[in-house]
Amino acid sequence: MFLTVSAFTANADPMLNDTTPPASVTNLTETNVGTQWIYWNWTNPDDADFSHVMVYLNSQFVTNTSQSFHSATGLIEGTTYTLSTRTADTNGNINSTWVNDSATTATPADTTPPASVTHLSETGTGTQWIQWEWTEPDDPDFSHLMVYLNSAFIANISQSFYNATHLIEGATYNIGIRTVDTNGNINSTWVNDSATTATPADTTPPAPVTNLRETGTGTQWIQWEWTEPDDADFSHVMVYLNSVFITNTSQSFYNATGLTEGATYNIGIRTVDTNGNINSTWVNDSATTATPADTTPPASVTHLRETGTGTQWIQWEWTEPDDADFSHVMVYLNSVFITNTSQSFYNATGLTEGTTYTISIRTVDTNGNINSTWVNDSATTATPADTTPPASVTHLRETGTGTQWIKWEWTEPDDTDFSHVMVYLNSVFITNTSQSFYNATGLTEGTTYTISTRTVDTNGNIGPSSISDLATTAMLPEITSFSGTNITKTSITLIWEASGNTDRVQISRNGAVLANVSDPSSYIDSGLSSGTTYTYTLIPYNEDGLAGNSVSDRFTTISGSSGGGGSSRSSSGGGGGAASVEDFSNLALKEIDSKYLRMNANVIYEFTAENNPIRSISLYSFKNSGEITSTIEVLNSRSKLVDTTPEKLIYRYINIWVGKTGFATASNIKDARIKFRVNSDWIRQMGVNPSDIRLLRYNGTAWEVLPTVFESNTTDYAIFESQTPGFSPFVITAEKVTATSVIADTPAIQSEQKAENTDTNTPLEKAEDVSLEKRQPENSRVWTFIVVLILIGVLAVGYEYLKKQDA
Numbered sequence: 024m025f026l027t028v029s030a031f032t033a034n035a036d037p038m039l040n041d042t043t044p045p046a047s048v049t050n051l052t053e054t055n056v057g058t059q060w061i062y063w064n065w066t067n068p069d070d071a072d073f074s075h076v077m078v079y080l081n082s083q084f085v086t087n088t089s090q091s092f093h094s095a096t097g098l099i100e101g102t103t104y105t106l107s108t109r110t111a112d113t114n115g116n117i118n119s120t121w122v123n124d125s126a127t128t129a130t131p132a133d134t135t136p137p138a139s140v141t142h143l144s145e146t147g148t149g150t151q152w153i154q155w156e157w158t159e160p161d162d163p164d165f166s167h168l169m170v171y172l173n174s175a176f177i178a179n180i181s182q183s184f185y186n187a188t189h190l191i192e193g194a195t196y197n198i199g200i201r202t203v204d205t206n207g208n209i210n211s212t213w214v215n216d217s218a219t220t221a222t223p224a225d226t227t228p229p230a231p232v233t234n235l236r237e238t239g240t241g242t243q244w245i246q247w248e249w250t251e252p253d254d255a256d257f258s259h260v261m262v263y264l265n266s267v268f269i270t271n272t273s274q275s276f277y278n279a280t281g282l283t284e285g286a287t288y289n290i291g292i293r294t295v296d297t298n299g300n301i302n303s304t305w306v307n308d309s310a311t312t313a314t315p316a317d318t319t320p321p322a323s324v325t326h327l328r329e330t331g332t333g334t335q336w337i338q339w340e341w342t343e344p345d346d347a348d349f350s351h352v353m354v355y356l357n358s359v360f361i362t363n364t365s366q367s368f369y370n371a372t373g374l375t376e377g378t379t380y381t382i383s384i385r386t387v388d389t390n391g392n393i394n395s396t397w398v399n400d401s402a403t404t405a406t407p408a409d410t411t412p413p414a415s416v417t418h419l420r421e422t423g424t425g426t427q428w429i430k431w432e433w434t435e436p437d438d439t440d441f442s443h444v445m446v447y448l449n450s451v452f453i454t455n456t457s458q459s460f461y462n463a464t465g466l467t468e469g470t471t472y473t474i475s476t477r478t479v480d481t482n483g484n485i486g487p488s489s490i491s492d493l494a495t496t497a498m499l500p501e502i503t504s505f506s507g508t509n510i511t512k513t514s515i516t517l518i519w520e521a522s523g524n525t526d527r528v529q530i531s532r533n534g535a536v537l538a539n540v541s542d543p544s545s546y547i548d549s550g551l552s553s554g555t556t557y558t559y560t561l562i563p564y565n566e567d568g569l570a571g572n573s574v575s576d577r578f579t580t581i582s583g584s585s586g587g588g589g590s591s592r593s594s595s596g597g598g599g600g601a602a603s604v605e606d607f608s609n610l611a612l613k614e615i616d617s618k619y620l621r622m623n624a625n626v627i628y629e630f631t632a633e634n635n636p637i638r639s640i641s642l643y644s645f646k647n648s649g650e651i652t653s654t655i656e657v658l659n660s661r662s663k664l665v666d667t668t669p670e671k672l673i674y675r676y677i678n679i680w681v682g683k684t685g686f687a688t689a690s691n692i693k694d695a696r697i698k699f700r701v702n703s704d705w706i707r708q709m710g711v712n713p714s715d716i717r718l719l720r721y722n723g724t725a726w727e728v729l730p731t732v733f734e735s736n737t738t739d740y741a742i743f744e745s746q747t748p749g750f751s752p753f754v755i756t757a758e759k760v761t762a763t764s765v766i767a768d769t770p771a772i773q774s775e776q777k778a779e780n781t782d783t784n785t786p787l788e789k790a791e792d793v794s795l796e797k798r799q800p801e802n803s804r805v806w807t808f809i810v811v812l813i814l815i816g817v818l819a820v821g822y823e824y825l826k827k828q829d830a
Contacts, residue, residue, distance in 0.1 A: 044116035045070035048091075048108050053126035058100040061126045064092045065108065072112040079107040087111075101130040136208035137162035140200055145218035146184070148299060150192035153218045156184040157200065164204040171199035179203070195219045221298060228300035229254035232292050237310035238276070242284040245310045248276040249292065256296040263291040271295070285314040320392035321346035324384050329402035330368070334376035337402045340368040341384065348388040355383040363387070379403045412484035413438035416476050421494035422460070423622065423647040426468040426569065429494045430647070432460040433476065440480040447475040447489075455479070469498040500525035500563035500571040507578035512553035515578050518545045519561060526566040527683065532557050536613070539564075539683070554582030568682060569649045605656060605663060605678070612657040620648040620692075628653040628681075636675050636755060638742070639698040645691055654680045662752040665721045671756035672709050674701055674716075679750045687750050695747050697729075699755060700740040711757040718745040721752040 046068035055062040067073060067089075075089045081104055086093070098104060105125045110118045138160035147154040159165060167181045173196055177187075190196060197217045202210045230252035239246040251257060259273040265288055269279070282288060289309045294302045322344035331338040343349060351365040357380060362369075374380060381401045386394045414436035423430040435441060443457045449472060454461070466472060473493050478486040501522040509516040521528060527541045532548060540546050551557065556579040563571040614635050616628040621644060628640040637655045656678035661668060664678075679697065681687045687695070701716055713733040719726045729745040736742070747753075 041072065041112070041114045042116060044118040045073045045110045045112045047110055047118050047120045047122045048076060049122075051106070051108060051122050051124045053106075053124060056126055056129050058129045058131060059098050060094060060096045061098060061104060061106075061128060062092065062094045063106050063124060063126070065122070067091050068110055070110075070112060072114060074111050074113045077109045077111060077117070079109075081105055082107065098128050100128050103127045133164070133204070133206040134208060135204075136210040137165045137202045137204045139202055139210055139212050139214045140168065141214075143198070143200060143214050143216045145216060148218055148221050150221045150223060151190050152186060152188045153190060153196055153198075153220060154184060154186040155198050155216060155218070157214070159183050160202055162202075162204060164206065166203050166205045169201045169203060169209065171201075173197055174199065190220045192220050193222045225256060225296065225298040226300060227296075228302040229257045229294040229296045231294055231302055231304045231306045232260060232275075233306075235290070235292060235306050235308045237308065240310060240313050242313045242315055243282050244278060244280045245282065245288060245290075245312060246276060246278045247290050247308060247310070249306070251275050252294055254294075254296060256298060258295050258297045261293045261295060261301065263293075265289055266291065282312050284312050287311045317348065317388070317390045318392060319388075320394040321349045321386045321388045323386055323394055323396050323398050324352060324367075325398075327382070327384060327398050327400045329400065332402060332405050334405050334407065335374050336370060336372045337374060337380060337382075337404060338368060338370045339382050339400060339402070341398070343367050344386055346386075346388060348390060350387050350389045353385045353387060353393070355385075357381055358383065374404045376404050377406045409440065409480070409482045410484060411480075412486040413441045413478045413480045415478055415486050415488045415490050416444060417490075419474070419476060419490050419492045421492065424494060424497050425647070425649060426497045426499055427466050428462060428464045429466060429472060429474075429496060430460060430462045431474050431492060431494070433490070435459050436478055438478075438480060440482060442479050442481045445477045445479060445485070447477075449473055450475065466496045468496050471495045497565070497567065497569060498522070498524050499569060500565045502528070502561050502563050502571070502574040505561055505574045505576055507559070507576065509547075510578060510581060512581045512583070513551050514547055514549035515551065515557065515559075515580060516545060516547050517559060517561075519574075520544060521563050522571075524565045525563040525571070527564050529562045529564065531560045531562075534558075534560075536615075551580050553580050555580050564683075567649045568651050568686070605658060609659050609663070610656060611659045612655075614655045614657075615652055617650050617652045620644040620646070620651050622647045630655055636699045636701065637677060637679065637697060638700055640679070640681065640695070641698075642681070642692045642695045645693070648682075648686070648691060651682045651686065653682075654678075661754075662721070665726075665752050667726065669719055669726050669754060669756055671717070671719075671758060672711065674705060674755040674757065677753045677755070679753055681750050695749070696744055697747055697753075698734075698742065698744045700737075700742050701755060703736070703739055703741055706741060706757070709757055713741045713743075715758040716741065716743055717756050717758055718743070718747075719754045719756055720747055720749070721754075722749075723751070726754070 048065040048067055051063065051065040053061050054064045065076075067076065075087045077087055078085045078093050080095055085095070093106065095104060095106070103125055104127075105123055107121050107123045109121060140157040140159055143155060143157040145153050146156045159168075167179045169179055170177045170185050172187055178185075185198065187196060187198070195217055196219075197215055200214045201212070232249040232251055235247060235249040237245050238248045249260075251260075259271045261271055262269045262277050264279055270277075277290065279288060279290070287309055288311070289307055292306045293304070324341040324343060327339060327341040329337050330340045341352075343352075351363045353363055354361045354369050356371055361371075369382065371380060371382070379401055380403075381399055384398045385396070416433040416435060419431060419433040421429050422432045433444075435444070443455045444461075445455055446453045446461050448463055453463075461474065463472065463474070471493055472495070473491055475489045475491045477489050502525075503520045503522065505517070505519040507515050507517055517530065519528065521544065527539045528544075529539050530537045530546055530548075537548060538546060548557075548559075556577050558575060558577045560573050560575045562573045565571075612632055612634050614630050614632045614637075616630060618626045618628055620626055623643075623645065625641065625643050630637055630639065635655055635657055637657075640653055658676040658678065661676050662678055681692075681695075697718060699718065701713075706713065706716070713736075716733065717731050718729045720729055721727075729747055731743055731745045734742045734744055
């Protein structure tokens with residue numbers, strides 16, 4: 024099908040192709056509200072093709088209007104409504120932007136005024152002033168009072184009193200009050216009171232009262248009485264309680280009620296005459312309300328127990344109660360009352376040996392209240408003293424040694440009254456212990472120590488026999504001499520002498536571990552650059568993995584024109600990792616961590632190198648093995664110790680070793696676990712899930728899949744943990760068969776660049792540390808090749824020589 028476009032289409036009406044909506048309205052706002060209506064205004068857009076506004080109320084379409092207002096009616100009072108608008112033009116284009124405004128309808132106005140004040144009365148007058156007081160209404164919207172004096176408005180006040188001043192003496196004034204609420208509603212009822220200002224006054228106050236005293240008290244009341252003054256114009260007294268005005272009274276007594284039991288109150292009195300003159304002198308008295316009779320007994324004693332016994336006596340002690348009115352305890356022995364005592368102990372004497380007695384105690388307070396609860400304890404007098412010491416310990420032997428410590432263990436005797444063992448070291452008393460072992464620390468290496476023990480029972484009887492054992496602290500291995508010889512352009516031969524307790528020597532060049540050498544006292548480092556200085560460090564280890572002081576020296580290979588080189592030596596303590604059997608080009612990263620393995624303890628090796636996927640190795644140690652090193656080798660490709668490739672997606676090849684060959688066995692450790700991580704980008708790129716990730720271990724003949732658990736996700740990595748029976752080459756894989764072995768054998772080294780953190784390793788089983796002690800296979804091949812070339816050369820020369828002789 025073909026579409027023909029006529030030439031005149033270029034001159035068609037452009038409005039037919041208008042797809043641009045008009046602008047939105049502006050200045051949308053409500054301009055008035057009622058209880059059932061809201062009025063909104065806005066400004067329409069200036070677009071030439073603007074047509075109308077689509078009006079919605081609470082998201083419901085209401086109408087289209089070309090006006091710039093909308094009045095919503097029929098609404099609910101006190102309710103919020105949202106008006107929403109969208110503009111449309113004459114071509115039907117609708118602006119997608121909503122313009123909204125919310126408004127609330129009015130509530131009916133409050134037209135109810137507050138109640139009137141009550142108790143309006145004058146509370147004081149002078150020659151030029153009158154004070155009135157009243158009680159305000161309880162209305163929650165009460166605001167203030169309108170005060171009128173002699174029908175003239177004076178003030179709006181929110182106080183509950185008004186003091187009219189600048190008045191005329193001897194004149195009567197009428198106060199009128201109306202209440203007002205917060206909505207401006209005014210109570211139409213007037214509340215009025217009249218009072219008269221004083222005439223030029225007598226300014227002499229009456230004398231004070233005399234003989235003020237309390238004449239009776241109860242738990243909630245006190246009555247005071249006094250003698251009034253003889254002044255002819257005496258009117259009344261002003262009564263204050265605890266400095267608070269209470270009342271005016273013309274009586275000569277006051278009964279204060281509604282008080283708190285056992286509380287002290289102070290009455291203060293000032294006299295007033297008929298002219299309002301107040302005596303400035305206070306007359307005071309204090310009194311205390313009664314407390315109800317105490318019928319509550321004290322608490323019982325606690326912690327009642329015997330603290331000593333003899334053949335004819337028992338002493339008991341206890342803790343007295345905290346009651347403030349505690350007085351004493353009543354002591355009974357075998358239900359017979361013995362005595363009252365305010366002490367916190369009782370010593371019963373004149374008893375029969377080997378007999379059980381029960382003490383019973385009841386507490387009494389100072390009001391004679393007796394606690395009805397008995398507190399009891401039984402104890403038995405001693406029998407004639409035990410003078411038989413316990414048997415000696417057996418099987419005393421050392422179970423572990425270090426350079427500065429020896430641990431001895433023994434079997435305790437079966438005596439029922441056995442208490443503890445007295446421990447002596449080299450005939451010097453060290454400590455008492457109830458344990459069946461003793462760990463002597465702070466010792467000198469290579470020194471013999473004698474432990475001696477004597478047993479003690481609970482009666483202090485000491486066994487006569489001393490059981491002893493000898494043990495010697497370990498000696499650190501030592502490099503006694505170190506030098507370089509047979510130095511060529513590309514090789515240096517290292518030779519050394521070591522102490523007899525040296526099991527292996529770790530050799531490092533420029534900080535990188537080269538090998539661990541056990542038998543010979545020499546090592547050939549080849550493949551070097553001519554005329555280059557190298558620093559070598561040797562660390563001796565004994566058979567328990569303890570490291571001696573390191574020894575360092577620098578040697579320079581022969582240059583193209585000269586040979587020789589100087590050396591400098593240094594030593595320090597330290598440890599190292601296992602030598603690598605891998606080609607240098609296959610080692611992407613090597614990380615080592617050392618831990619001190621103690622008997623019956625968990626240990627965690629932790630690794631933090633950026634590109635190391637192993638984060639930790641954890642294990643449980645059965646023995647005091649000393650300093651043990653764990654080594655992680657991250658490889659570029661498959662280990663040379665392995666001859667097969669897993670049919671899976673390969674993330675990373677790793678060699679993991681713990682200790683030297685033969686260490687990571689079931690007799691030394693258990694529960695070995697490896698925590699590792701895999702880059703999340705690699706997981707996504709391979710199209711696999713975390714549940715597809717597996718850690719595989721090479722057991723010497725084949726790859727075995729280890730139990731692998733997905734633990735958590737971080738920003739860049741998925742974290743896993745696997746349990747392993749031993750240590751050897753490993754590979755992190757995904758459970759997905761690959762198309763070719765080339766892909767399967769290429770680890771995802773590049774995806775590891777973000778940050779690989781490794782932890783610790785656990786050793787076990789026969790295949791751990793496979794070929795850990797194999798050293799320098801490439802050097803061996805080189806020398807074999809050189810020897811073969813020499814032999815071929817010799818044979819060729821001999822052959823040519825024989826040919827010439829025959830000619």
